Amino acid sequence: MTSAATTARHRILVVDDEPEMAKVVEQALARRGYDAQQEHSADAAWERLEKEDFDIVVTDLNMRGMNGVELTERIVKNRHDVPVIVITAFGSLETAIATLRAGAYDFITKPFEIDQLVVAVERALSNRRLREEVKRLREEVERSKPGAEFVGDSPAMRKVHETLARVAETDATTLITGESGTGKELVARDLHRRSKRADGPFIAINCAALPEALLESELFGHAKGAFTDAKAPKKGLFVEASNGTLFLDEIGEMPPGMQAKLLRALEERTVRQVGGTSEIPFDTRIIAATNRDIESLVASGRFREDLYYRVNVVHVALPPLRARANDVLALAQQFITRYAEPMGKRVAGFSPAVGERLLAYSWPGNVRELQNCIERAIALARFEELTVEDLPPKVRDYKPSFVVVATEDPTDLVTMEEVEQRYIQRVMEAVGQNKTQAAKVLGFDRTTLYRKLERYRIGNANAATGSTGSASSPNTVAAPVVASAKD
Ligand SMILES: Nc1ncnc2c1ncn2[C@@H]1O[C@H](COP(=O)(O)OP(=O)(O)OP(=O)(O)O)[C@@H](O)[C@H]1O
Ligand SMILES: [Mg+2]
Numbered sequence: 001m002t003s004a005a006t007t008a009r010h011r012i013l014v015v016d017d018e019p020e021m022a023k024v025v026e027q028a029l030a031r032r033g034y035d036a037q038q039e040h041s042a043d044a045a046w047e048r049l050e051k052e053d054f055d056i057v058v059t060d061l062n063m064r065g066m067n068g069v070e071l072t073e074r075i076v077k078n079r080h081d082v083p084v085i086v087i088t089a090f091g092s093l094e095t096a097i098a099t100l101r102a103g104a105y106d107f108i109t110k111p112f113e114i115d116q117l118v119v120a121v122e123r124a125l126s127n128r129r130l131r132e133e134v135k136r137l138r139e140e141v142e143r144s145k146p147g148a149e150f151v152g153d154s155p156a157m158r159k160v161h162e163t164l165a166r167v168a169e170t171d172a173t174t175l176i177t178g179e180s181g182t183g184k185e186l187v188a189r190d191l192h193r194r195s196k197r198a199d200g201p202f203i204a205i206n207c208a209a210l211p212e213a214l215l216e217s218e219l220f221g222h223a224k225g226a227f228t229d230a231k232a233p234k235k236g237l238f239v240e241a242s243n244g245t246l247f248l249d250e251i252g253e254m255p256p257g258m259q260a261k262l263l264r265a266l267e268e269r270t271v272r273q274v275g276g277t278s279e280i281p282f283d284t285r286i287i288a289a290t291n292r293d294i295e296s297l298v299a300s301g302r303f304r305e306d307l308y309y310r311v312n313v314v315h316v317a318l319p320p321l322r323a324r325a326n327d328v329l330a331l332a333q334q335f336i337t338r339y340a341e342p343m344g345k346r347v348a349g350f351s352p353a354v355g356e357r358l359l360a361y362s363w364p365g366n367v368r369e370l371q372n373c374i375e376r377a378i379a380l381a382r383f384e385e386l387t388v389e390d391l392p393p394k395v396r397d398y399k400p401s402f403v404v405v406a407t408e409d410p411t412d413l414v415t416m417e418e419v420e421q422r423y424i425q426r427v428m429e430a431v432g433q434n435k436t437q438a439a440k441v442l443g444f445d446r447t448t449l450y451r452k453l454e455r456y457r458i459g460n461a462n463a464a465t466g467s468t469g470s471a472s473s474p475n476t477v478a479a480p481v482v483a484s485a486k487d
Contacts, residue, residue, distance in 0.1 A: 009035040010125060011052075015045040015059035015071065016087075025058065028114040034121070042066035046074060051232050054082060056124055058117065061088040061095055069099050076103030081131075083124040087112070136199065150183075150190060151334045152327035156319040160187075167314045168194035173266070175251075175311050176289040178318030181368030184289040185249065187316060192245040197285055200244025203237050208253035215258055217274045220265070226275025238271045238282040245285045251311065252292035252303060263307045286311070321363040321370060328358050331367060335374040336386070345378050350386040357391055361398045399425070421456040424449075428458060 012034050016022040022038040029036035037054075039045040043066050045059065057075060061068035072084045083105035088096045096107040105127065106120045153161070167174065168191060176184045185204065192202040205218060217226070221236025237246055248254075254262065265271050266286065270279040288311045297303035321328060332350060340347040350358075354377075363369055377390035388396055399422055414422075424442065431437040439449040452458075 009033065010055040010121075012036045012121065013045060013048065013054045013057045014038045015040075015042060015057065015063075015068070017041055017060065017063040021060070025114070025117070029118075029121070032114075032118055042068065042071040045071060049075065049079060049082070055128065056083050056085065056121055058085045058087065058121070061086055061099065069095065069102055072099050072104045073102045081128065083128055085117070085120050085124060087117075150186065151331050152324055153330075154325040154327045156324050157327060160316060160318060163314070163316055164191065164194075167191070167316075169196060170314070171195070171197075171285050172313045173286045173311055174288070174314040174316060175294075176287065176316045176318065177294060178289075178291065179320045179364075179366055180291045181366035182291075182318040182320060183367050184291070184318060185247070187318065188245070188247045188287045188289060191287060192247075192285075195245070195285065197244050201241050202245045202247065203241040204247040204249055205237055206249045207258075208250040212255045212258055213274075215254075216261065219258075220261070220271040220273055221276070221280075222274035223276040226273070233273075236271060236273060236280075238265060238284055239280055241284045242282050243284075245287055248286065248288040250290060251288040252290035252294050252297055254303075256302075256304070259304045259307050263304060263310060266307075266310050321366040326359070328363070328370060329355055331370055332358055332374055335371055336378065339375055339378055343375075343378050345381055346384055347378050347381045347386060348384050350377075351388070353388045354386050354391060357388060357395055357398065361395045420452070421458070424452055424456060425458050428453075 012029055014022050014025045014029070014036055016025065016038070017040050019038075019040055022040060026036040026038045037048075039048055042059070042063055045057070046066070049057070057071075059068045059071055068086055068088075072086060075082055075084050080103075084099075084103070086096065086099045086104045086107040087110060088099075088107055089110050093109075096109070099107060105124045108116055108120055150161075164187065174188075174191065176187050178184050188204070189202060192198060205215075207215060210218060217234065217236070219237050221234045221239060224233040248262075265282075268279070269283075270281045272279055294303055294308065298305050298308050321331075332355075336347055336349065358370070365372075373392055373395055374386075376392060377386045380390045381387075399418075424438070427438050427441050428435075431441065435446065435449060435453075439446050442449065444452070
């Protein structure tokens with residue numbers, strides 16, 4: 001163990017509602033080489049902890065307002081990496097034990113010698129170092145098995161894996177596109193984990209979730225007093241993510257004003273804080289994602305073309321789940337393995353009929369929808385294998401909107417009624433559910449169309465219309481396909 005004087009200056013927050021006492025402890029710690037700071041109430045201490053980094057908190061127990069036990073609980077819950085040492089009056093051993101239960105690292109009884117406190121502080125610091133080391137080692141192990149949690153090696157995904165392997169070690173700005181639930185965030189985290197910045201932070205922000213002004217101060221920070229609530233300066237995520245990765249999610253929704261500022265930041269590699277005057281450099285890798293068709297946003301002028309090129313240095317396009325062939329089965333199995341036990345179920349797999357339904361369904365919500373579907377099915381399951389009854393109705397009753405005709409197998413053939421139903425459904429999809437147009441295409445009058453829509457429950461929430469898949473989806477069980485639109 002190194003002595004306090006030779007270690008880097010560790011920051012210690014001393015909390016005591018008796019200012020005299022706080023001062024004595026603060027000065028004693030400062031003399032031993034620590035950067036000690038004091039606060040005189042638990043509330044003030046908590047506020048400070050939300051804004052600044054401390055290595056250790058030393059707090060008195062009995063204070064007016066929020067007491068030390070509550071403060072300890074809060075720190076343990078929200079800032080579990082900051083050890084708390086509690087100082088308690090002699091004799092109240094019970095409270096001291098209560099704080100240990102609440103997660104305090106150690107306690108000291110009053111009156112105490114300052115050296116006693118220093119020993120406790122040093123122990124807490126070395127314990128913290130040890131935990132960080134373990135965490136780092138664990139992360140290193142994680143990193144050495146790239147894409148471990150990433151399921152699927154369909155041809156479509158193999159291309160993605162190739163791109164990821166190629167760019168993992170670079171610092172290039174990367175754009176990830178793909179429908180909702182295709183795994184964009186998972187890929188972003190994977191890229192970070194496999195990069196040289198893995199020890200640095202990964203910070204994600206959803207650009208669609210905040211109004212423009214807030215987004216700007218979140219990203220770029222603000223100077224003290226920049227606006228009414230800006231009581232303290234704030235670094236901003238570009239700077240906070242230095243040595244790490246900043247993930248700009250839903251970048252397609254970024255307001256135009258912000259787009260201009262982002263472009264500038266990416267070009268200059270510096271940010272200017274809201275209300276600030278100086279340029280602050282950052283060393284942060286940027287990964288952006290969107291589920292929008294960003295090229296058409298560019299074409300229609302809603303996304304700046306110059307920013308698009310800046311962000312799109314490397315492009316990772318995630319295919320929708322329905323284009324990933326049998327990945328859907330591997331993913332389903334993975335989710336069963338992952339969730340069954342924690343959910344207290346002995347489910348180990350699924351029946352072949354379930355596999356067929358999973359392959360046929362179009363998964364508009366992609367991997368996330370599949371994940372929810374499997375979780376729900378596990379909850380309902382009565383056997384060790386998931387059965388068709390465990391699937392949600394829209395998956396269970398899903399009928400692909402095309403008809404197989406080029407088949408040798410008579411069991412694949414369907415009735416005229418089924419053909420009619422699926423064909424109407426297909427036409428409705430093709431005309432964007434516009435009934436007038438559909439009636440025209442089908443050669444029905446509107447009344448007939450309405451009758452048939454009702455009869456086949458097309459267009460109704462529970463009916464089997466969820467398809468956003470294309471007729472040529474490679475996912476279909478029934479290949480060689482066909483459904484000619486004519487005739
Ligand atoms: N290939 C995969 N293997 C295992 N799990 C996956 C895979 N792809 C996605 N998931 C899981 O599916 C869920 C959705 O993924 P994620 O949040 O990354 O999607 P997204 O593309 O960011 O969606 P959105 O556009 O809605 O934000 C997550 O729980 C993720 O862990
Ligand atoms: Mg996402």
